[in-house]
Amino acid sequence: MIALAGLGLALLVLPLAGLVVRAPWAELPELLARRSVLEALLLSFGTALASTAVCLVLGVPLAAVLARAADWPTVPRRLLRAAVTVPLVLPPVVGGIALLLLLGRRGLIGAVLDDWFGVTVPFTTGAVVLAQVFVALPFLVFAVEGALRSTDRRTELAAATLGASRWQVFRFVTLPLVAPGVAAGAVLCFSRALGEFGATITFAGSLPGVTRTLPIASYLAMQSDPDEAIALALLLLAVSIGVLLGLRDRWLPGVRG
Amino acid sequence: MPRHVVAIALATLLGVTVTACASPSDGGSPGASPSAEVGSTTPAGVDATTVTVFAAASLTDAFDELASRFELEHPSADIVINYGGSAALARQVVEGAPADVFASAAEEPMQALVDAGLAAGPVVFATNTMQLVVPAGNPAGVAGLDDLGRPELTVALCDESVPCGAASAELLERQSVTAAPDTLESDVRAVLTKVSLGEVDAGLVYRTDVLAAGDAVEGIEVTGAASVVNRYPIIVLTDAAAARFANEFVEFVAGAEGRAVMAEAGFGAP
Numbered sequence: 001m002i003a004l005a006g007l008g009l010a011l012l013v014l015p016l017a018g019l020v021v022r023a024p025w026a027e028l029p030e031l032l033a034r035r036s037v038l039e040a041l042l043l044s045f046g047t048a049l050a051s052t053a054v055c056l057v058l059g060v061p062l063a064a065v066l067a068r069a070a071d072w073p074t075v076p077r078r079l080l081r082a083a084v085t086v087p088l089v090l091p092p093v094v095g096g097i098a099l100l101l102l103l104g105r106r107g108l109i110g111a112v113l114d115d116w117f118g119v120t121v122p123f124t125t126g127a128v129v130l131a132q133v134f135v136a137l138p139f140l141v142f143a144v145e146g147a148l149r150s151t152d153r154r155t156e157l158a159a160a161t162l163g164a165s166r167w168q169v170f171r172f173v174t175l176p177l178v179a180p181g182v183a184a185g186a187v188l189c190f191s192r193a194l195g196e197f198g199a200t201i202t203f204a205g206s207l208p209g210v211t212r213t214l215p216i217a218s219y220l221a222m223q224s225d226p227d228e229a230i231a232l233a234l235l236l237l238a239v240s241i242g243v244l245l246g247l248r249d250r251w252l253p254g255v256r257g
Numbered sequence: 258m259p260r261h262v263v264a265i266a267l268a269t270l271l272g273v274t275v276t277a278c279a280s281p282s283d284g285g286s287p288g289a290s291p292s293a294e295v296g297s298t299t300p301a302g303v304d305a306t307t308v309t310v311f312a313a314a315s316l317t318d319a320f321d322e323l324a325s326r327f328e329l330e331h332p333s334a335d336i337v338i339n340y341g342g343s344a345a346l347a348r349q350v351v352e353g354a355p356a357d358v359f360a361s362a363a364e365e366p367m368q369a370l371v372d373a374g375l376a377a378g379p380v381v382f383a384t385n386t387m388q389l390v391v392p393a394g395n396p397a398g399v400a401g402l403d404d405l406g407r408p409e410l411t412v413a414l415c416d417e418s419v420p421c422g423a424a425s426a427e428l429l430e431r432q433s434v435t436a437a438p439d440t441l442e443s444d445v446r447a448v449l450t451k452v453s454l455g456e457v458d459a460g461l462v463y464r465t466d467v468l469a470a471g472d473a474v475e476g477i478e479v480t481g482a483a484s485v486v487n488r489y490p491i492i493v494l495t496d497a498a499a500a501r502f503a504n505e506f507v508e509f510v511a512g513a514e515g516r517a518v519m520a521e522a523g524f525g526a527p
Contacts, residue, residue, distance in 0.1 A: 206443065220418055222345065223342060223344035223418045223443070224417075225418075
């Protein structure tokens, strides 16, 4: 039992240790100061922030609906939950293909956008944000939903009986109660968006400064300049660890660390 | 006892994973795991019958054909091919991926293996040139290389870090064209896919890729293409586990029948 657990832990930690050991520490400042790296860094942080904002706007209401869905009949309730969970377990590349077939120039909606408005989505920074939202939204929804489910509904009922409207209850009672859950979800969502690769490269492409995010830059650098690839990978690793340490015990609700 | 249940579940899962990895994988699929293949063959000291080939993505169709022909002639041999960008494949081999044969789309990635002492004396067995590729019907009316600079067109090129990107860049430079790409893909097949889906108006790929894509795309010959030639070297790695069949496969690829298949796929003679 312990041996297997140790093996499992080693499987998770050793590859990262390998990365740290092989890192070109001496050249790191020079590598990280390269224009291509800074460009990718800026784009990654910008798009991850934007997609986190989109996830907050769309994800909190979705989480509220999901939390209330407990009273729904079984079939729609399960379908809703499955729909929210699918991007979590789907290979991101599949998500990218799906997005391309929906929003690409010849896609279901993309063709209409192109014909009527001359708008094409793929190969734009907006496409990067969409790809990130697709993979990161479930993280936010589940974090907020968990927080909503564990709140004491009596406070909301009290506010309602005292004459607060539904919006006022949500704004002044529910939201403050679940704020830590929302914050935790947003941070998870941000770090997932930052690491997005498969859906982005499939749907948004890879152009420096426009769609080439840190993970894509790291993957491409591995073909010509492994040192730069390792430097980029280290940067992503550092951000991820920073985020998780920052979350402390506010990991996903129910999973207290 | 829940603890036992967890342990058994874990053990079962591990067992399944190991079995899945060891089962013979489909040679044509790029996701096939050739590394596990070598481990599952005969023990060390005995020459294995499974030849693991790492080959450039642009060789996909020709090598699938060559592998099945070779297996027909050598029923005990099994060719497993891992396709990908040449530079990435070379790096995987240098990092210890167990390959028997390496076929690259350019000489530079091959040189990396030679420099690492993993191979000696590669043989050039085919050549390839670049072609403009557009979706069927050429909706954007692309006529030549100059059109790659039109900002209103959506253009996909290979990134310069991979051979097709280096060749594209050289061709564009020689023809004094400044392209305005919308995406720089990590291998030539990714460019081809985006063109055949109609998501981009034009791309630069090898002429063999245009042939392989069939009716979904159209190729346009460009001036100066003949001056930028990609040379494809192949080699048996020095510590190949299946040295005998690996050597025979390389001879087969470079031989008369191999030449014919390569020519049919649009490759030039070495």
